[in-house]
Amino acid sequence: MITLNARRKVAALSCAIAFLNLSLFAIAGEMTNDDSTSSKQNRIEIKDFAFNPQTITVKSGEKVTWINRDEEPHTIVSVGKQFKKSTALDTDQEFTITVGAPGTYDYFCSVHPKMTGTIVVEK
Amino acid sequence: MSDYISHDHEHDGIDRRGFLQCMAWAGTGLLWTISGGVLVSKTLAQVAKAAEPLPATDLSFLQISDSHIGFSKEANKDVTETFKIALDRINAMPTPPSFLIHTGDISQLSKPEEFDTFDEVLKSCRTKDVFYVPGEHDVLNDGGKLYRDRYLKSVEGKGSGWYSFNKNGVHFIGLVNVLDLQAGGLGQLGDDQLEWLEADVKDLGTSTPIVVFAHIPLWAVYPQWGWGTSDSERALGYLKRFGSVTVLNGHIHQVLQKVEGNVTFHTAMSTAFPQPAPGTAPNPGPLKVPAEKLRGMLGLTSVKYLQGKSSLAVVDSNLS
Numbered sequence: 001m002i003t004l005n006a007r008r009k010v011a012a013l014s015c016a017i018a019f020l021n022l023s024l025f026a027i028a029g030e031m032t033n034d035d036s037t038s039s040k041q042n043r044i045e046i047k048d049f050a051f052n053p054q055t056i057t058v059k060s061g062e063k064v065t066w067i068n069r070d071e072e073p074h075t076i077v078s079v080g081k082q083f084k085k086s087t088a089l090d091t092d093q094e095f096t097i098t099v100g101a102p103g104t105y106d107y108f109c110s111v112h113p114k115m116t117g118t119i120v121v122e123k
Numbered sequence: 124m125s126d127y128i129s130h131d132h133e134h135d136g137i138d139r140r141g142f143l144q145c146m147a148w149a150g151t152g153l154l155w156t157i158s159g160g161v162l163v164s165k166t167l168a169q170v171a172k173a174a175e176p177l178p179a180t181d182l183s184f185l186q187i188s189d190s191h192i193g194f195s196k197e198a199n200k201d202v203t204e205t206f207k208i209a210l211d212r213i214n215a216m217p218t219p220p221s222f223l224i225h226t227g228d229i230s231q232l233s234k235p236e237e238f239d240t241f242d243e244v245l246k247s248c249r250t251k252d253v254f255y256v257p258g259e260h261d262v263l264n265d266g267g268k269l270y271r272d273r274y275l276k277s278v279e280g281k282g283s284g285w286y287s288f289n290k291n292g293v294h295f296i297g298l299v300n301v302l303d304l305q306a307g308g309l310g311q312l313g314d315d316q317l318e319w320l321e322a323d324v325k326d327l328g329t330s331t332p333i334v335v336f337a338h339i340p341l342w343a344v345y346p347q348w349g350w351g352t353s354d355s356e357r358a359l360g361y362l363k364r365f366g367s368v369t370v371l372n373g374h375i376h377q378v379l380q381k382v383e384g385n386v387t388f389h390t391a392m393s394t395a396f397p398q399p400a401p402g403t404a405p406n407p408g409p410l411k412v413p414a415e416k417l418r419g420m421l422g423l424t425s426v427k428y429l430q431g432k433s434s435l436a437v438v439d440s441n442l443s
Contacts, residue, residue, distance in 0.1 A: 048405050048406040048408075049348075049406040049407065049408070050406075070406070070408055071196045071197075071198070071408050071409050072408050072409070073231070073232055073260070073263065077306075079306045087263070087264050088232055088233065088263040088264060090232060091196070106306060107306075108306035108307065110259075110304055111260070111263065112349050113304040113305060113306055113307060113308045113309070113349065114307065114308075114309075114347070114349045116306050
């Protein structure tokens with residue numbers, strides 16, 4: 001009896017592990033799909049007074065989102081006013097634009113103009 | 124203390140005491156000491172005269188800077204309180220300053236309610252005259268319109284808000300170097316303001332003491348962090364012929380000083396939070412220090428001018 005019980009427990013545990021693995025796999029799979037489509041890839045983190053990545057390549061019509069991780073406010077201003085500028089972003093605030101025609105768009109922080117970045121828009 | 128030369132070792136007409144006095148008035152003579160963990164500065168003239176009382180001053184004014192009302196992060200969760208303490212210090216001065224100069228960043232995010240809080244707290248200050256120049260935090264979203272409407276009404280600011288005025292024979296110039304900044308660049312004055320400046324000082328005698336105040340330093344403190352003004356050299360060129368030029372800035376939340384010819388550059392502490400010394404941190408963001416050390420790194424700057432002495436005495440004090 002003891003052996004049987006132990007076997008049952010092992011079987012049950014194996015099932016649970018298998019189920020758990022499957023679930024984890026499924027979740028991971030979904031995240032990968034998300035990554036490949038849009039949002040995460042087109043995120044620019046503002047940290048240590050820098051845009052990261054400094055240059056991002058996106059497809060025309062996609063969205064680009066900045067998030068400010070500094071304790072200092074930052075702005076996103078297009079050189080030559082090629083897209084709308086952000087208001088000042090406080091800590092953890094975001095700003096999103098939808099990019100238009102293919103081309104290279106330089107931008108900077110008007111509060112700390114040493115901070116510059118580039119969006120390359122492809123077809 | 125006698126004024127005649129007692130030890131002229133070099134036969135150059137000046138002894139050590141005379142040299143120290145002279146250097147103090149040239150502005151290079153600020154002596155920094157740390158006493159019980161408190162950073163204090165005294166002019167060498169004060170040190171040399173030891174117990175002698177300071178002479179009556181013809182004009183004294185006070186610089187406050189970088190209040191950042193609205194900031195509530197770890198570096199200082201109550202910037203309104205430390206601003207109040209700064210005003211208490213001003214109210215406690217035996218001789219109140221003639222006026223205050225605020226060298227920018229009143230607010231953290233240019234919000235009307237931040238300016239409201241600042242104005243409300245400022246009412247407690249005995250000294251009522253305040254002259255302002257904006258910091259980049261004051262002009263974030265509207266090119267500085269709200270700021271100008273609130274703080275530059277009485278001075279008839281030109282362009283984006285620059286102006287000048289005279290007090291006791293000293294010519295004061297408030298400059299704006301936080302607007303229309305260019306990608307990759309530093310603080311900037313711009314052609315219009317520089318042309319105005321050239322005309323503003325054109326008819327002044329070279330013996331007129333000049334005080335220039337602006338938010339971002341008008342010298343290259345640390346360009347890697349944007350701590351400088353791209354066209355400041357041109358501005359200083361117009362001021363070269365004057366015997367005494369004192370440049371007062373904020374922005375970097377710490378005291379730094381430089382003397383170049385007749386020009387003394389001086390940056391003030393913030394009343395809100397300190398920033399790291401140039402290049403000592405990954406970025407120039409707010410410097411977190413232990414609570415008991417914070418007030419020692421916040422402060423204000425007192426400036427005194429005596430007629431007959433061409434240079435001004437600049438003394439910093441902290442809020443400890």
